[in-house]
Amino acid sequence: MAGRVCPWWMAYTFDNPLRHFIHKPEKLLGPYVQKGMTVMDIGCGMGFFSLGMARLVGDSGRVLSVDIQQKMLDVLKKRARKAGVLNRIQLVKCEPGTISVEARVDFILCFWMVHEVPDSAAFFQQLRQHINQNGRVLIAEPNNHVSDADFEKTVRLVQESGFILADRPKISMSKAALFVAHTA
Numbered sequence: 042m043a044g045r046v047c048p049w050w051m052a053y054t055f056d057n058p059l060r061h062f063i064h065k066p067e068k069l070l071g072p073y074v075q076k077g078m079t080v081m082d083i084g085c086g087m088g089f090f091s092l093g094m095a096r097l098v099g100d101s102g103r104v105l106s107v108d109i110q111q112k113m114l115d116v117l118k119k120r121a122r123k124a125g126v127l128n129r130i131q132l133v134k135c136e137p138g139t140i141s142v143e144a145r146v147d148f149i150l151c152f153w154m155v156h157e158v159p160d161s162a163a164f165f166q167q168l169r170q171h172i173n174q175n176g177r178v179l180i181a182e183p184n185n186h187v188s189d190a191d192f193e194k195t196v197r198l199v200q201e202s203g204f205i206l207a208d209r210p211k212i213s214m215s216k217a218a219l220f221v222a223h224t225a
């Protein structure tokens with residue numbers, strides 16, 4: 042595992058009830074995630090956004106919550122059970138270079154995780170393999186860890202992987218960009 046990966050215990054410093062004052066998952070993702078969709082939260086951590094995504098897709102939808110750390114997925118499982126949405130969530134333990142998911146999805150969230158990925162160009166090419174035509178990808182990176190220049194490099198790499206930059210949503214404490222998968 043790369044040294045700069047957020048250790049599971051550190052996730053409690055930002056994934057706690059106070060975070061709802063700055064990030065409101067259903068409001069933030071509501072424009073992109075609809076009932077019945079299959080969506081992916083990659084680098085889901087303890088599932089702050091996966092739970093909101095599960096409410097948005099409803100009983101007919103599915104959330105693939107993917108992370109390289111089993112401990113993150115274990116906490117997410119407990120939270121999802123408590124929230125009554127575990128039946129909508131598939132927990133996937135992956136390796137840093139391999140997403141390990143068979144399905145194609147309608148929406149992918151990468152929240153505060155891309156800067157932890159060792160080979161981001163290869164990572165975005167994998168995302169392209171896992172998204173439906175016209176599917177959308179939302180990338181948000183933390184202001185305190187990622188410079189404007191580095192974020193613009195990320196935007197270029199995503200575009201080079203077959204996505205169109207569609208929007209620059211305003212997200213608190215973050216730099217963010219929304220992409221749409223090219224139609225072939």
Ligand SMILES: C[S@@+](CC[C@H](N)C(=O)[O-])C[C@H]1O[C@@H](n2cnc3c(N)ncnc32)[C@H](O)[C@@H]1O
Pocket residue numbers: 046047052056083084085086087088089090107108109110113135136137138151152153154157158159
């Ligand atoms: C800073 S945390 C953010 C967690 C969550 N997205 C949130 O906003 O609360 C980054 C997460 O990305 C995961 N991660 C890092 N590299 C990854 C990779 N290559 N594939 C999947 N997950 C990864 C880490 O294990 C960690 O759980």
